[in-house]
Amino acid sequence: MSSSVSIAAEWDLLSDRFYRRLTLYSPLPWSTPAAAGATSSSSGVSGAVIGRLDLSTHIVAAAPFGGPIAAVRDDSKIVQLHSEPSRRRVLLFSSSGHPIASAPWPPLLPRLHSLGFSSSLSLLALLSDGSLLRFRLPDLQPSPCSSPVPLLPPASGGVADALFWGGGVAILTEDNRVVVATDIEVDDPHPRHLADPGIGDEEHVLCMAVVEAQFVMSGSPEVLLAVGDRVIAVDEDGVQVLGEELEIGPVQKMAVSPNGKLLAAFAHDGRLLVIPTDFSRIIFEYECESALPPEQIAWCGLDSVLVYWPEVLLMVGPNGDPVQYNYDEPIKLIPECDGVRILSNSSMEFLHRVSDSTTSIFGIGSMSPAALLYDARDHYDRQSAKAYDNYQLISSSLPEAIEACIDAAGHEFDVSRQRTLLRAATYGLAFCSRFPHERFQEMCKMLRVLNAVRDPEIGMPLTIHQYKLLTTSVLIGRLINANQHLLALRISEYLNLNPEVVIMHWACEKITASTTLPDTVLLDGLLDKLRLCKGISYAAVAAHADNSGRRRLAAMLVDHESQSSKQIPLLLSIDEQDKALSKAIESGDTDLVYLVLFHIWQKVAVEKKAPLDFFGVINARPVARDLFMAYARHSKHEELKDFFLSTGRLQDAAFLLLKESWELEKNPMASKGSPLHGPQVRLIEQAHRLFAETKEHVFESKASEEHAKLLRHMLGWAWRRRPKMQPHKLKIVMSYLAA
Known part of the structure; x- marks a missing residue:
């Protein structure tokens, strides 16, 4: 059990729970001297100088669920010119520090206030005047709206404070009003002004927090403002003063728990308080050694709170002594649903609570059935008779031991430890016929997917809990948006999912990127991949080719579309009326034939051409001619008469x-x-x-x-x-x- 002891020695005890800090990626590529001249050509964006990233001189944002990291140099900080490019850039990295893209910061804009990511991983930049600029990932091109979208009225005075969350942004203006925008994904968001908090000119908002709409009974987000000795809850319906009877004093920092029920607050006297969001009572408090307000405060799951001052990270729980970590470089806390990612200049770490199954196996002195099963497998590999002795001790609780080993494997990032735990589970499965083997197979599939996306080249350090919340379809969507099409395709095939969305996205990106490739050569390459998926929409790919200015390629692609209802409208859009009419007649669908006829007739009218052009097209096709005559006899006598006269x-x-x-x-x-x-x-x-x-x-x-x-x-x-x-x-x- 010496290996178990060494594993448990890495844990930190907080109250009655164990926590561990895993190093996910170290060193980060941007921390090496070679990174100073690196470019992001490996990610498909050529000529983008990445350079070294210093968290102390940049405004940084990171997306949840192992998402990417964005950074823009803070123009309010003084930097050495020889270490930074003279012109600011938007930098995008994976969680492993690998460069994804880099783009120049748009000139002549107001000062950047903060960065954030939307739930669909659009990079959002909030400017000091309250306007919002959105960048498309992964190439960091500005959104279709070329100029920032204003969220504040001109008389508001600008942004005093702001908070992003997955569903929107909350802005505190200079005149102490609160504006919330929850539709930041669209090109024209509609910000809503919340009720007037009634803050006087001599008062200042010390900090703010947001309770997301899904945790509020009204269905709209609630903004908490710390003003003087009170905390104000502001929403669309009104304003409520919270916790006056608690006398917690001025609050310097606040953070809402992942489930929206609790609030961690750092008071002016150095107390860290955990309070329900309705401020009904103080659940627990801890006297910190420093009364200086921390730089960051974040929840680590639901059981502990992290408080960060320069060089000191303190983890506080409901009972017992806190755990202290020391850092000699600046860090950024990235809250996740089951822990916190810790980003520094040199590494990416993950601090989280050790799962109960892992504790039962690797806990010091543990004699749980799972620990004995794990030990039995170790004895079996060493051909020791003690393996059978351990099995006899746990034979009555073997299913529980197998489940614990499988579950513990799912919470491990180390592949060799995953393999060891799964081997222990297979040893128990050999003696237990009543345990569902599908559970073991399911875990093996999930671990293969997780290990693939955790690879430093991909840089998505998902935990199994995050993976289940994110769902496989969303994960595949994130991979293809990051241009990781091969991995997305392999995961889809491995999990027996329809690869259509992956191949479609790849084909569209291939068309966009292959600007110099001849249409015939590009068509052959596209068809090789598109044929892998039966029933794929060639019309959608052709439409993208048409929008990209490659009409000839679109015409060649649409010939392979099997569904006439998709094929014919696209043929009309690329000005292939004759082919569209022929395809419509071949389909036998009179509605499609009429669609083409009306389109051609309308085009003749718009372009002010002679009706003879239209009559010549339909007269050569009996089906189209008869359908036109049947329609015209009821409502278009003049056109029908002209048709008869023009055709003799x-x-x-x-x-x-x-x-x-x-x-x-x-x-x-x-x-x-x-x-x-x-x-x-x-x-x-x-x-x-x-x-x-x-x-x-x-x-x-x-x-x-x-x-x-x-x-x-x-x-x-x-x-x-x-x-x-x-x-x-x-x-x-x-x-x-x-x-």
């Missing part, structure tokens, strides 16, 4: 004119002008002239001619008799003529 179908145009005259005769009051030259007479005469031009319709020509003459004669007689006829008789005559 004079008899059809003549019959259409007769039909119009019959419809018009049903309402003789609709005639305008002289009855001798009424519209119905003119229509019949036009039909007569068209019939006369064809040899096959002599009868129709003669009949329409006689009809027009008779109608003229009777209308003329009725008109001449009009002064002598009584009104009711005139009405009878007109009705007769109309019939």
Whole structure:
């Protein structure tokens, strides 16, 4: 059990719980002398000078769930020019310190106040005037909005303090008003002004904290402001003064727990207090040796609080003596749901509570079934008979011991220790048929995925708890957004997930990056990968090619789309009307045919072309022609008549004119002008002239001619008799003529 003792010796006891500080990555690439001239060409962004990163001279933000690190030099700090580029840059690193991207900081902007990440890993920069600038990852290009989006009214005076969280940003203005924006993902966010906290001109807000909307009954975020001897809770509905009866005094720093129920507060007299967010009581307090306000305060899970002063990091729990860590360089605390990442200039560490299963196995003097099973495997590997003796001691609780070994393996970052714990579990599985083997297989799959993303080249140090909360689909989304398509594809295939989203994203990025590659060569490379996924949307990739200015490539890609409903709209958008009409006719879907016909007709009208162009297209295709005729007979008589005339179908145009005259005769009051030259007479005469031009319709020509003459004669007689006829008789005559 000596190995167990050495493992437990690395732990720190806080109250009745053990904590350990793991070194995830050390040294970080930016801490080495060679990093001063490094570029991010390995990550696909050429020519971006990274340089060494000093946390003391940069504004730094880190995304949760092992996310990337962003930094911009703080222009309020004095730096040596020979160690820093003269022009500020936005730097993006993985958690392992590997450079991802670098871009020049946009010029002529107000001073940068703070950085943050949204839940979808967009980098957000809040400027001193209250405007928000968003950068797209991983290339750090500005968002489609070329200029920062203002979140504050001009008269607010600018930003006094601000806090980012995954769902938004809370801003305290210079005139002591609170503004919250929860839709920071969109190009045009709509900030909301919370209730006026009523802070006087002589009062100052010492610190602020945010209780996220998911932890508030009203469903909107609540902002806590420490003002003088009181704490004010501000939301959209009003203002509430909290904890007046507790007399905690001025609060210098505050931090809300991950579950939104507790608040850690550092008071002016050096006390660290843990209070419910409703300030009903003080749960516990600790007298710190220094009354100076700490630089940072953060929760480590739900059981302890970290307080950081320069060179000293103090971990305080509900009982017992605190644990102190010393640092000779600046650090940044990055809270996670189950611990805290500690970023320094030279390393990335993770401080978290040791799991119960790990404690039961590696705890000093532990005689738990899991510890005996782990020891039994060790004896078995050394071919010692004590292995069977240990098995006999735990035979009744073998399932619990196996589960503890599997669970402990999931909480380990060291691969060799994972393997040892899983081997101990397999030793127990050999004697326990009632334990579900799927549990072991599931853990092996999760560990393979976690070990892959923890690799320094990827730099996502997820714990198993974070992985379960993040979900596999979100993890794959983060990998492809970081251009780690190969790893994302392998994880998808390993977990039997649909790789379509990975291949689609890769294809779009390939099109964007391959600006000099010929279309035919690029098409072959794309098809090799797109064929790996059945049912993939070629139309979506073609649409991206069209948006990237490669219309010929889009036309070649869309030929491989099997779904006509996706293929035809894209063909229309890339100005391939003839091909779209042919594909629509082949599909047998009349709705798609009509879609193409309407599109072509509208384009002819917009471009003010002659209708003959449209008629020529449809006349060569019987299906399209018949559908157009069926539609035009109900609502587009003029267009149908023009079509008949332009295609030489004079008899059809003549019959259409007769039909119009019959419809018009049903309402003789609709005639305008002289009855001798009424519209119905003119229509019949036009039909007569068209019939006369064809040899096959002599009868129709003669009949329409006689009809027009008779109608003229009777209308003329009725008109001449009009002064002598009584009104009711005139009405009878007109009705007769109309019939």
